[in-house]
Amino acid sequence: MLFPSFDFKKTDQGSVASAIGYLGKAYLENATVDDIKSFVHDTGSTGYWAMASSVEEATQLWDAGVYKVVFPASVIATLDLESYPVDRIALATTNLSEPLPTHASAILYLNAPATIDPTWQAAIQQWTKTLLPEGGNRQVVVQLPADQISPEVIHQFHMAGMDTLVSASQLTTDKTSQQLDIGQAFMASATTDRPDGLYATLVVDESNQALGLVYSSIESVSESIRTGQGVFQSRARGLWYKGATSGATQTLKHIDVDCDADCLRFVVQQHGAGFCHLNTRTCFGPSGGLTSLQQTLQERHKNAPEGSYTARLFNDPGLLRSKILEEAEELCDATSKDEVAWEAADLIYFALTKCVASGVSLEDVEKNLDKKARKVTRRPGNAKPKFTQPAAAAVPLSDRIEMKRYSLDQLSAQQQKDLLLRPIIDSQEITKRVTPIMSDVRARGDAALTDLTKKFDRVELQCPTIQAPFPEHLMQLDPKTKAAIDQAYDNIYKFHDAQMDRETLVVETMPGVVCSRFARPIERVGLYVPGGTAVLPSTTLMLGIPAKVAGCSQIVIATPPRPDGSVVPEVMYVAHKVGATHILLAGGAQAVAAMAYGTQTVPKVDKICGPGNQYVTAAKMLAQNDTSCLVSIDMPAGPSEVLVIADHTANPTYVAADLLSQAEHGTDSQVVLLAVDLTDIQLQAIEDQVHEQAIRLPRVDIIRQSIPKSYVLRVGSLQQAIQFSNEYAPEHLILHTDNARDLVKDINNAGSVFVGHYSPESMGDYASGTNHTLPTYGYSRMYSGVNTLTFIKHITSQELTAEGLDNLGDTVMQLAAIEGLDAHKNAVAVRVADIRK
Incomplete structure (x- = not known):
């Protein structure tokens, strides 16, 4: 087989450099490490050989991408090479009688004769029969006199088990040249048994x-x-x-x-439609897997359909970065084979999108993998400090944390509308994941719950539910925590109890016609409390108290278990106080499915309330749309959000603290500041506080992602601020203004309003009395937050006397006749006829 040699000191070889790259192997002479790195990069091959006289020099060559390092026979015996892979080592000698080495995979015979000695050939053939530990055979390359080389000689040595070293100076791709054609030299060792010689x-x-x-x-x-x-x-x-x-x-x-x-x-x-005449990429049908994904992404990058999620990723590097980080974390947290495969596929999709956006192909990635595989030196491989230390200690304090800035008077109408938009949620992809989970729980009940809890939460449960009365030892709290929960409970209960509709509405619409409306509790409700390792008694209070006030007879609280299979005692204590009947030890879509459809130990509920991630929200929406399970939900949900209106009376420290209290929720948190006629100095004071407070927070890594995606909008007046806020329809609205109370009458769309400098969002989140389960994503235009009426339905009734029926009967019969509903008309007519006899 042809084995080219390429001498970097010779100037007459450039025309065949690319041709040698196609063959992917060559003996590189007089090349520096930088020469080799460039040659490997330009040709894309890591199959080259190069000479070294020491282990140190060899290491540099291996790390540069050289496949085999060739050591002269005069020095190889003096080197300790036992710790290096045998397939990376070759011996160079001029002595045909040189002992054949055991710790080498190849021999390069320099200045060998053009005739083959039978004894030499027999020894070589015996040596090459011994396969290498990593697989493959040992290789022999001979350097012959330049004037003796021809395709016939290359073939002769190939048949004897040897490759022929040929200088690039002797090779050509020029059809008119008298030099050795590189294609003919390469094919000199190929064989065929076809009559046509193909x-x-x-x-x-x-x-x-x-x-x-x-x-x-x-x-x-x-x-x-x-x-x-x-x-x-x-x-x-x-x-x-x-x-x-x-x-x-x-x-x-x-x-x-x-x-x-x-x-x-x-x-x-391959370019164009594909290799096959049927316009498919292969003659075996369309491509699949990573190749197909790359084709799709490359096509989307050139001509993405308007509104497609992939197009959004290409146009929003921040979103793409966040998704890569999110999927990497989910892959790290995955445990089962199926889960790891699922999360890895997601990560590869977003990573390949990043590659395509940067002009990088799978082939470029594979080339780099090949280069890395050639290295023999290894770094310790430790993770960077920010991935091993607490977030606060890992983040450089020098990186300023800032919101984007806009001025309302400098934005077009379309740009103003764009600021009202929230991130697009890929509900179709989420639904694909959630649907099989819900179907599994519906079909297998408790067995599916325990399997899914083991899969997602890595907790093995004997039974997925705890029924009241709850054991005392599961809700033991320190006195300070218990007192805090009790005070919050009292305030929240007082406010929600005042909302209770206890009186029957009675209206006599005309003589003898009495209409009424009365409230009844929704009997069975499910309350979703996010958690697991988190402690969230506040959400349990916000959901459980209005359900208790409403008089719901069955209250199921679903919350993910801790690693030991228990529920945090704070949540257990609140569950006891609100009269919960069951605690479901599950989270995610499986918890929603259990409450929506019921299992062997989980009662089916009539309504599901509570916040959760995008999978919980998708599961709630799916359950509500499934008429076979007959369940309602409190509201749709998106990322948590706050909008702050601040004028010259605002305290920069307070404003920044309120912005950050929302930003720390998650990387997708929505944080907006409307700066009302603030000077540059006043606005800078707020921005300085945002950075200074943020870098001291344990969740600063999250804030570093959410705050740069948030924005400050400078407006000229309070009227402009209120108008924008009503259009934005925030979950939380905080008024840091003079006479803030006077603005409340103008607020049309908001989940909850925090009035004045001393009303931080945190008070409503925990203990002031209002509810913190609020509409997000702009849904405050049409939804209320959770309240007592969330757990109540109203029934109407009417009672007519004979006089009332007589007075109203003709009207009803006329309207029924117009609509062609004769049975309706007759139900009145038979009675009126008796009355009027």
Whole structure:
């Protein structure tokens, strides 16, 4: 087999450099480490050999991408190479009698004779029969006198089990040159048993996916190497320049032969519709897996459908970065085989989107993997400090945390509308994940719950529920915590009890016609309390108290278990206080499904309330839309949000604290500041406080992602601020203004309003009395936050006397007749006839 050598000090080899790159192997002479790095980068191959005289020099070459380091026989015996892979080591010698080494995978015989000595050949053949520990055979390369080299000699030595070293100065791709054609030299060792002399050729893409099977000739191989294109031999038409008429051309990347030298492989970059005449990428049908995904992303990058999620990722680097970080974390947290595969697929999708956006292909990634695999030195491999230390200690304090700035008077009408938008949620993808979970719980009940809790929460449960009365030992609290919960409970209860509709509404609409409306509790309710490792008694209070006030007879509280399978005692204590009947030890979509459909130990409920992540929200929406389970929900949900209106009376420290109290919820938290006629100095004071307070918070890593996606909007008046706020319809609205109470009458859309400098959002979140389960994502235009009426339904009644029926009967009969509902008319007519006899 041809083995080219490339001397970096010679200037007459440039014309065949790319051709050598197609072969993917060569002996590099007089090359520096930087020369080799450039050659590896330009040709994309890591199959090169180079000479070294010391382990230190060899290490540099290996790390640069060299496959085999060749040591002179005079020094190899003095080196300790036992710790290095044998397949990376070769011996160079001029002595045919040199002992054949055990810890080397190849021998390079320099200045070898052009005739083959039988004794020498027998020794070599015996040595090459011993396979390497990593697989493959040992290799022998001979350097012959330049004037003795021809395709016939290359073939002769190949048959004797040796490759022939040929200087690039002797090789050419020029058809008119008298030098050795590199294609002919390469094909000198190939064999075929076909009568027409053609060679079976497998054509693959850069990911080694088979595109199709063709045939080659010595001429077509030479032409392919000369042109750098896919050129093959058609049995009917002669030389076949792939894609010359269809446009589906190929760029040659690599060419080699199999272990028996009777089959060629062309590695190409396929252009156009594909390799096959049927306009598919391969002759075996469409591509799949990563190749197909890359094609789709590359097409989307050029011409993405308007509104597509992938287009949004390409146009929003911040979102793409957040998704990569999110999916990486979910992959780290995955445990089961299916879960790991699922999360890895997500991460690969977003990572490949990043690659395509940066002009990087899978092939570029694979080349870098090959380069890294060639290295023999290794870093310790420790994680960076920010991934191993607490967040506050890991983040550099020098990076300023700032919100974006806009001025209302400098924005077009469309730009103002854009500021009202929230992040697009890929509900279709989320629904795909949630639907099978809900179906599993519906079908298998408690068994599915325990399996899913083990999968997602890594907790094994004997039973997924705890029924009241709850054991005392599960709700033991320190006195200070208990007192805080009790005070919050009293305030929240007092406010929600005042909302209770206890009186029956009675109205006599006309003599003898009495209409009434009365309240009744929704009997069975499910309350979702996020948690697991978190402690969230506040959400349990906010959901449980109005359900208790309303008089719900069955209250199921769902919350993820802790690692030991228990519920945090604070939540258990609140569950006891609000009269919960069941605690479901589950979170996510499986908890929603259990409450919506019921299981062996979880009662089916009539309404599900409570916040949660996007999977919980999707599960609630699916349950509500499933008429077979007959369940309602409190409201749709999106990322948590706050809008702060601040004028010149605002305290910068207070404003910043309120902004950050929302920003720490999650990387997708929505934080907006409306700065009313503030000077640059006044606004800068708030921004300085945002940074200074943020860097001292334990959740600063989250804030570093949420705050830069948030914004300050400078407005000229309170009227402009109120108008924008009503259009934005925030979950939380905080008024840091003079005479803030006077603005409340103008607020039309908000989940909850925090009035004045001493009313932080935190008070409503925990203990002032109002509810913190509020509409987000702009839904405060049409939804209320959770309240006592959330757990109540109203029933109307009417009672008519004979006089009332007589007075109203003709009106009803006329309207029924107009609508063609004769049975309706008759139900009145038979009675009126008796009355009027």
